[in-house]
Amino acid sequence: MTQVLLCGAAIVTLSMGIRHGFGLWLAPITMDRGWTRETFAFAIAIQNLAWGAAGPLAGMLADRFGAYRVLLAGGLLYAVGLVLMALSTSGLAFTGSAGLLIGIAQSGTTYSVIYGVISRNVAPEKRSWAMGVAAAAGSFGQFLMVPVESWLISTWNWQNALFVLGCAALVILPLARGLKEPAFAATGAHQQSIPQALREAFGYRSFQLLMAGYFVCGFQVVFIGVHMPSYLKDKGLGPEVATTALALIGLFNVFGTYAAGTLGQYLAKRHILAAIYALRGVAIVAFLLLPLTPMSVYVFSAVMGLLWLSTVPPTNAVVAQIFGVQYMSMLGGFVFLSHQVGSFLGVWLGGRLYDLSGSYDVVWWMAVALSVFAVLINLPVRESAIVRAPRPAVA
Structure with missing residues (x-):
């Protein structure tokens, strides 16, 4: 279990740490290439959508053949995508590299695949805690990598910074060996095929509600992560404020995700999720209504950091709790697809509405309204294991 947690946490640290700093590239790339903010935002929106769309397939392959091969492919694609992102000279090429390639790479190097391995190697009573550890690693990656990426951009320019990150992504390959496992096969009366598992999950009301709630999470965090620096x-605030803000989000998210995973062992996870979304809404309202100063930005970032990825451990733990671990990566991938549809809309609407109105205000208030929606739909989630009729034995 220790090896799985250490290697899984390190992979998530790299994968999530690199992507969390992409907002720092918005200004230098658009200014250097002469693009609008929507061009950059659309590519990152496609990245999130591709990540979500490829997630179920990556999870299905990891469940069937083990995570090792999926992680190898994802790490290689990540490195290639970052290099091509630096070399792109048109909006279409940038969308293909920063959007499509990196999005697919992230589907094979982040939570869905890692959580599938964790769920099969950690006792059920420690599963929520272990997922919190992995999510906290992703948050530590943001805290660690954002200042590094800012320094790389200012010292070596934005293109060379991407080349360096491409080399860093290759470290995922040796780390993947620590998650090498045999193909998982369920035993007993409740062994399922993939179509049976999908029909069961998508016909289950609580699974639908979890997907809807995760949509809101994606909308909020990716809009803030990409557009808050701009x-x-x-x-009128300097770039050092944005860098510090993103780093604070990552730092405090280490504590928030770990706390959410730990609390999930003792409290109803639907209540944890509802509280997280409610507090996000309150934090955004306060941020918009209070005078904007560097200190108010830092306080907002710290609060949002506590709530940033803290939805991840309880959401995935509920999926494993309801449906079991046989297809955990695949089902987690489908829930994450909903998250990424929200991410697509959050980051794209941020750029689109800014170009139309010259302001981010509408999208900020949309994020507040979605918080209320997420609170209401998470409360009815049923967390108990699904009751399945025994399958007849095969002669």
């Missing part, structure tokens, strides 16, 4: 710049 929002702060528009308000």
Whole structure:
């Protein structure tokens, strides 16, 4: 179990740490290439959509053949995507590299695949805690990598910074050996085929509600992560404020995700999720209504950091709790697809509505309204294991 947690946490640290800093590239790339913010935002929106769309397939392959091969392919694609992102000279090429390639790479190197391995190697009573550890690693990656990426951009320019990150992504390959496992096969009366598992999950009301709630999570965090640096710049604050803000989100998310995973062992996970979304809404309202200063930005970032990825451990733990672990990576991938549809809309609408109105205000208030929606739909989730009729034995 220790090896799985250490290697899984290190992979998530790299994969999530690299992507969390992409907002720092918005200004230098658009200025250097002469693109609008929507061009950059659309590519990152496609990245999130591709990540979500490829997630179920990556999870299905990891469940069937083991995570090792999926992680190898994902790490290689990540490195190639970052290099091509630096070399892209048109919006279409940038969308293909920063959007499509990196999005597919992330589907094979982040939570769905890692959580599938964890769920099969950790006792059920420790599963929520272990998922919290992996999510906290992703948050530590943000705290660690954002200042590094900012330094790389300012010191070596944005293109060379991407080349360095491409080399860093290759470290995922040796780490993947620590997650090498045999193909998982369920035993007993409740062994399922993939179509049976999908019909069961998508016909189950609580699974639908979890997907809807995760949509809101994606909308909020990716909009803030990508557009807040430019929002702060528009308000007259220096780039160091944005860098510190993103780093604070990553730092405090280490504690938030670990706490959410630990609390999931003792409290109803639907209540944890509802509380997280409610607090997000309150934090955004306060941020918008109070005077904007570097200190208010830092306080907002710390609060949002506690709530940032803290939805991840309880959401995935509920999926494993309801349906079991045989197809955990695949079902987690489908839930994450909903998250990424929300991410697509959050990041794209941020750029689109800014170009139309010159302001991010509408999208900020959309994020507040979605918090209320997420609170209401998470409360009815049933967390108990699904009751299946015994399958007849095969003669």
